[in-house]
Amino acid sequence: MIDLKTIDDVIARGPYTDTWESLSQVQVPGWFPDAKFGIFTHWGLYTVPEYRNEWYSRNMYIEGYPECDHHRATYGPQSEFGYKDFIPMFTAERFDADEWLDLFAKAGAKYYFPVSEHHDGYQMYRSELSHWNTVETGPHRDIIGELREATLGHGMHFATSNHRAEHWWFMGHGRDFESDVRGPEADVKGGFYWPANPEPDNQDLFSVPRPDEEYLDDWLLRVCELIDGYRPEMLYFDWWIQHDAFKPYVRRVAAYYYNRGVEWGVPVIICYKDDGMAWGAGLFDVERGGLSTATPYPWQTDTAIARNSWCYTNSLDYKSLSELIVTLVDAVSKNGNLLLNVGPKADGSIADHDRELLEGIGAWMDANGEGIYGTRPWRFAEEGDTKAAEGSFADQTALEYTAGDWRFTAKDGDVYAFCLNPAGQATLTSTTFGAYHDGIRAPFHGIVERVEQLGAGEVPFERTADGLVITPAERPGVAADVPVGFRITIR
Secondary structure, eight states, rough: OOOOOHHHHHHHHHHSSSSHHHHHTOOOTTTTHHOOOEEEESSSGGGOOSOOOTTHHTTTTSTSSHHHHHHHHHHOOOSOOOOGGGGGGGTTTTTHHHHHHHHHHTTTSSSOOOOETTTTTOSEEEESSOOOOOSSOOOOOOEEEEEEEEHHHTTEEEEEEEOOHHHHTTTTGSSSSSGGSSSSSHSSSSSSSSSOOOOOOOOOOOOOSOOOOOHHHHHHHHHHHHHHHHHOOOEEEGGGGSSSHHHHHHHHHHHHHHHHHHHTTTEEEEEETTTTSTTTSSSEEEEEEEEEOOOOSSSEEEESSSOOSSSSSTOOOOOOOHHHHHHHHHHHHEEEEEEEEOOTTSSSOOOOHHHHHHHHHHHHHHHHHGTTTEEEEEHHHHHHHHSOOOOOOOOOSOOOOOOOOOEEEETTTTTEEEESSOOOOEEEEEEEGOOBTTTTSSSOOOOEEEEEETEEEEOEEEEOSSOEEEOOOOOTTSSSSOEEEEEEEEO
């Protein structure tokens, strides 16, 4: 069993120490900037009710919340049927890790990030630190272990995320009225709901009640147990590690993880949001958003196929295939990767529409992937009036792109140009490649030798004063608003 002495010994051996100065020397794994596209999954007990979103475990204990009313109407009072009582219902009878990874690989993903433990505190893997895990309860299977084996078997990179930090307060509202959270499972370390503290202002970095040493040690041990047991190439934390109390513990877990990576001979890195780590000590991630310009550093956006939930529910507000592909292209043009979340159903199956969207992305990648994988930003990232907003949670309203909106990437001397919404037009014009005219130079002042439509072959083009005018080939079976890519060969 992992213990604090083992953690301290690994940190002491180095080469990384638990200081930002040392941790900021970590390098992004070499495969990551080429991979461009990964899959995220949120799947756990919170999926069983299939209601609203993955915060069901918190919200079912807050009087006046829809989850609270729904729970009482569907399952009975929280004092008689609490969140823990979903565990026997979580049998995962249709879960097949290889079937999931077949689909993710078909979608074109190069890496995979399942959630190992969400805010609810239920571990999706084998643990010696808590009995509340999928091996000892529920499906009686090592879910993360099976997913890791399937991921590696498909030639993809395995990563995982841990969202336990918020468990300090996540179940605390259950103490406000008669519920099972008032029982021993909240009062004793190791209990399912423990410690169930009152919820602070969860955006305040100094909020109280402040996580104490007992809880923080437990958090550290759980994460290090996960690292040793499953050897992820990347590790992701949700936002609450930003709290002041977590700072020394985040440094310790990072030093432990990075040193383990050195021991394994496998480059590893932590993904973090906002300013949860010092700059350069991990990989910067933007939740449900992006950046407005190309960057010299690799980064990632994590978003979901639905606007209103990370897990599967019966009321998902799905994004369109076009919007998902635009998100990918926009991120890649700015040196980012897309980590796209899908939420499997409670029984372990993947819903038909989720599958349809992933297969649609895969079909698009089959035609256009050469302009995505292994590319880097060109000297111009974008063209057009429609621009993605900077920062997190910018995906709640779909932007309306036009045939005048383009994104660019570069590889092997070629430029790749993606029209974000061809809209069925007979010709498409990129003003960036306009010809020299009346003493005015276009942004690009070179010679275009050939234009090829990705997946279709060489297509006619003409450089005019207005721009590079391309006559695209037909795309049978592809919606008019789905982006189209071109390889532009420069003489």
